[in-house]
Amino acid sequence: MLKPDQTAAVDPADPALGLISWQRVALLLAVGLTAVLLPLALAGKDYFWVNILTYTYLFAGLAVAWNIIAGFGGQFSLGHGVFFAIGAYTTARLLLDWQISPWIGVLPGAIACAVIGPLVFLPTFRLKGSFFAIATLAFNEVGFVFANYLDSVTGGPRGLQVPFRAGLIRMTFSDPRAYALVMFAYLATALVVVIVLMRSRLGYYLLAVREDEDAARAAGISVRRVKIRATALSASLTALGGGLFAMYVRTIDPLTLFSLPDVGVKFALLSLIGGIGTITGPVLGAFLIIPLESYFRATLGGAGPGVHLILVGLFMLLAALFMRRGVAGAIDHLWQYWQHRRRR
Amino acid sequence: MDNVLHILVVGLLVGGIYGLVAIGLNLIFGVIRIVNFAHGELVMLGMYGAYLCYVTLGLDPYLSVLLVVPAMFVVGVVVHRLILQPLHAESSMQIFATFGLLILFQNVVLALTRGEGYSVPSKLAGLTIAVGDIRVTVSRLVIFAAVTLAAIALHLFLQRTLIGKSIRAVTQDRQAAQLMGINVERTFVITFGIGSALAGLAGVLLAPIYTLAPGIGGNFVLAAFAVVVLGGLGSVAGAYFGGLIVGLVEAFAGFYIDPELKQAIWFLIFLAVLVIRPTGLFGQVGAEEIGFREQG
Numbered sequence: 166m167l168k169p170d171q172t173a174a175v176d177p178a179d180p181a182l183g184l185i186s187w188q189r190v191a192l193l194l195a196v197g198l199t200a201v202l203l204p205l206a207l208a209g210k211d212y213f214w215v216n217i218l219t220y221t222y223l224f225a226g227l228a229v230a231w232n233i234i235a236g237f238g239g240q241f242s243l244g245h246g247v248f249f250a251i252g253a254y255t256t257a258r259l260l261l262d263w264q265i266s267p268w269i270g271v272l273p274g275a276i277a278c279a280v281i282g283p284l285v286f287l288p289t290f291r292l293k294g295s296f297f298a299i300a301t302l303a304f305n306e307v308g309f310v311f312a313n314y315l316d317s318v319t320g321g322p323r324g325l326q327v328p329f330r331a332g333l334i335r336m337t338f339s340d341p342r343a344y345a346l347v348m349f350a351y352l353a354t355a356l357v358v359v360i361v362l363m364r365s366r367l368g369y370y371l372l373a374v375r376e377d378e379d380a381a382r383a384a385g386i387s388v389r390r391v392k393i394r395a396t397a398l399s400a401s402l403t404a405l406g407g408g409l410f411a412m413y414v415r416t417i418d419p420l421t422l423f424s425l426p427d428v429g430v431k432f433a434l435l436s437l438i439g440g441i442g443t444i445t446g447p448v449l450g451a452f453l454i455i456p457l458e459s460y461f462r463a464t465l466g467g468a469g470p471g472v473h474l475i476l477v478g479l480f481m482l483l484a485a486l487f488m489r490r491g492v493a494g495a496i497d498h499l500w501q502y503w504q505h506r507r508r509r
Numbered sequence: 510m511d512n513v514l515h516i517l518v519v520g521l522l523v524g525g526i527y528g529l530v531a532i533g534l535n536l537i538f539g540v541i542r543i544v545n546f547a548h549g550e551l552v553m554l555g556m557y558g559a560y561l562c563y564v565t566l567g568l569d570p571y572l573s574v575l576l577v578v579p580a581m582f583v584v585g586v587v588v589h590r591l592i593l594q595p596l597h598a599e600s601s602m603q604i605f606a607t608f609g610l611l612i613l614f615q616n617v618v619l620a621l622t623r624g625e626g627y628s629v630p631s632k633l634a635g636l637t638i639a640v641g642d643i644r645v646t647v648s649r650l651v652i653f654a655a656v657t658l659a660a661i662a663l664h665l666f667l668q669r670t671l672i673g674k675s676i677r678a679v680t681q682d683r684q685a686a687q688l689m690g691i692n693v694e695r696t697f698v699i700t701f702g703i704g705s706a707l708a709g710l711a712g713v714l715l716a717p718i719y720t721l722a723p724g725i726g727g728n729f730v731l732a733a734f735a736v737v738v739l740g741g742l743g744s745v746a747g748a749y750f751g752g753l754i755v756g757l758v759e760a761f762a763g764f765y766i767d768p769e770l771k772q773a774i775w776f777l778i779f780l781a782v783l784v785i786r787p788t789g790l791f792g793q794v795g796a797e798e799i800g801f802r803e804q805g
Binding site for chain 1: 606
């Protein structure tokens with residue numbers, strides 16, 4: 166079954182269960198975000214690292230969003246590329262056609278995905294585990310085909326280009342550090358949303374549904390409504406990230422937006438490697454994988470095609486074999502070991 | 510009328526390719542419950558195996574079946590023992606691991622070939638046979654014959670042999686099978702080996718038709734996923750007929766609606782099947798849920 170192990174879910178130290186006070190949550194969040202922001206200050210004007218950090222923040226936020234329905238809800242979606250693309254196309258289209266500022270332009274896509282997400286997932290919620298994963302994978306492929314086909318909306322295979330005209334209102338900056346800050350704000354937003362969610366009634370319901378659907382139903386939880394709400398949240402946050410992505414890269418085409426290894430499956434990989442179903446896991450995963458990948462690409466790009474990806478593939482296999490609960494799980498394990506020793 | 514017949518033939522031949530790729534995938538999916546994302550890469554390795562046999566030994570791809578298919582069985586056994594078996598209780602990590610394998614295989618081949626496209630010539634494959642107005646190449650007919658034979662052989666293997674029976678027993682109820690003295694882990698290893706060998710067979714037979722590229726597996730494997738779900742989890746007949754149905758839908762939709770939308774149409778059909786009858790057209794009702802529950 167696609168879910169983290171049961172003992173992790175009932176661990177009283179798990180912030181997902183909301184057993185720590187609000188003050189500590191706020192403190193942890195503040196410390197965590199400062200730690201995350203620190204590399205940007207260190208990178209300074211070194212744009213190679215600023216670019217890597219920008220991607221890291223964005224994908225950390227996207228993985229956090231994915232984790233809402235997949236990690237906490239146990240619905241292992243591989244179709245989030247669709248929401249990502251909807252967000253990207255809407256934002257770019259609104260700016261190109263109606264000169265609507267992306268600061269506002271990212272919202273319609275997010276709102277649309279809050280409706281579209283549950284609509285497309287609704288028929289598949291009955292499916293479990295791998296079946297749900299494959300069905301959502303199919304959504305991604307359907308999305309790809311239609312994005313190529315609907316030339317007038319998406320620009321077809323050539324995609325859409327947002328011309329470079331710097332300006333705060335157009336969310337186009339000549340200093341790349343500004344983009345990093347925007348992505349950082351996105352990550353912070355996603356984290357706050359998840360923390361609030363997981364301390365709310367809906368968060369508890371979501372965990373109950375993941376652990377045992379029948380038992381949750383017997384306890385009076387509307388399983389379907391819980392999944393719909395979590396999907397809406399997850400999908401709209403993903404669309405938000407897609408819109409920001411469009412403004413950062415300024416050229417979007419179906420091949421990039423619906424790419425499985427770079428988008429749809431990436432969210433899952435980052436969360437899995439960090440620790441699926443935990444609040445910090447997706448962020449840890451992104452901070453491990455995205456810089457590593459970018460660094461390999463930059464340093465080994467000359468060694469021949471594909472060499473850096475060989476390392477990424479090997480790393481993934483080793484991570485799967487030796488860190489079953491991801492980085493968050495490994496840290497948790499060490500922490501408990503330490504506590505255990507201290508007690509003796 | 511001529512058109513219809515023509516599309517029918519084209520669809521069936523394309524469906525044969527999907528079916529051949531899907532049979533191995535379905536065996537692995539149905540028995541071990543692993544979504545093997547690297548299956549397309551196993552097909553790709555089979556294609557490059559045929560190329561290697563051609564370059565070093567001068568073998569015709571149809572002869573290299575004898576070498577590549579056993580080699581791919583070994584590859585499958587090694588992959589399962591080293592990577593998938595240690596992760597047997599964690600299906601999300603298995604998805605993750607097979608995706609890692611996909612990236613690894615693709616890029617090892619990319620690095621070795623430096624992105625050059627190869628082709629594997631075969632004297633036999635280029636020939637065409639004409640029946641009335643319809644001309645078909647031998648290479649595609651061979652695939653159609655191979656998928657038919659492979660489906661029959663696999664069916665007989667599962668029905669008649671002791672190993673086949675143990676595979677079916679494990680599919681139906683893992684724990685009960687274990688209690689009856691079946692070595693479940695060994696059954697899994699053999700199953701993955703057979704699935705991998707079938708992927709290798711598909712690769713070798715596809716080698717004369719397509720230009721070899723490291724990413725080529727993706728072209729077949731997404732269709733094969735659709736076939737698996739359409740046909741039914743773990744059902745040999747399901748993979749065979751599912752493959753033909755997907756091929757036919759693709760051909761007819763490509764002709765009558767829009768060739769650009771043909772994939773979207775079979776994916777929509779696939780989604781419809783998933784929702785209406787998750788067990789697929791030939792699958793046993795409830796099989797998809799029991800299997801997963803057992804694993805949890």
